[in-house]
Amino acid sequence: MHIDTNKFSWFQVPEDVKKLLILAAQNWENTSASEQYIQQALAQTGGNTDVLVAAYRFFYYKNNYSLALQTTFQLLDKIKETENFPDDWEQLQPILVNRREELPIRLYLNAYAAAGLVLAKLGEIERAKEISTRVKAIDDKHDFGAGILLDVLTRPAEEDDE
Template sequence: MPTEADKFSWFQIPEDIKKLLILAAENWENTLESEKYMNQALAKTGENTDVLVAAYRYFFYKNNYTMALQTATKVIDRIREVECFPLEWEQLKPILASRKDDFRIRLYLNAYTASGLVLAKIGEIEKAKEISARVKEIDGKNEFGASILYDILTRPEED
């Protein structure tokens, strides 16, 4: 008999973590309860980027921007570590530009843009502009949403 977690077979994480994520979703209306399940999933998973992305989305839509930023940053840091990325943007930019179709690089750019969006939400406008401008340089097709974010953040007040 299929379990509730089998619905998400594409999500390659341990069943116990899958169940915690499902419980967080099922208890969405009760923030304290659902957040308890989400935090348990995060504690058990470590640095699994799939769970971190799910957690980012959860916290973003729950308007918990501090946790959303923390999880987006963990995704960025995890990929930076695995890929041995340089810390300086000018050295990193050509790597990202040349590999922007790779899954892990796309995830990095999405998480980086997401961190910019959250920074904008919490009032860190200059940091958000910097991040969105950086991704916009790489993203000729506006696949990561940075151009839209940058345009909103730099639009004259009268608009």
């Protein structure tokens, strides 16, 4: 089978990894086969951020929230390591605020907001609220959706009028 990886020229990964990701997409209906392709791509790239994002999306849309969350934290750790971020949120927050328009920081904030969403789906509401509150405080343009998630998580339950 010929797989045209040129149509994904913007995706900066080796050709064999592109082929694995394309095979995962082509085998979407066969979850076990497509997941094997995703796992192989992850194993071959050693934490390439593009592949981690693709894997997160795959797991999220396959409703495999635990692997989506694991992949999101791998992505966050990769960016944290590359950008030499401090562990403490109080030290990290001003860095994120000052650099929020830079691509790696935007990716970090998107991934962090995504972690909040997945945590909410997994029923870990307090952790989801904490993350959403943190991202919302940085997100002056409402780019990352954290404010919407926080609103949903903190909105009082509507009462029936019956």
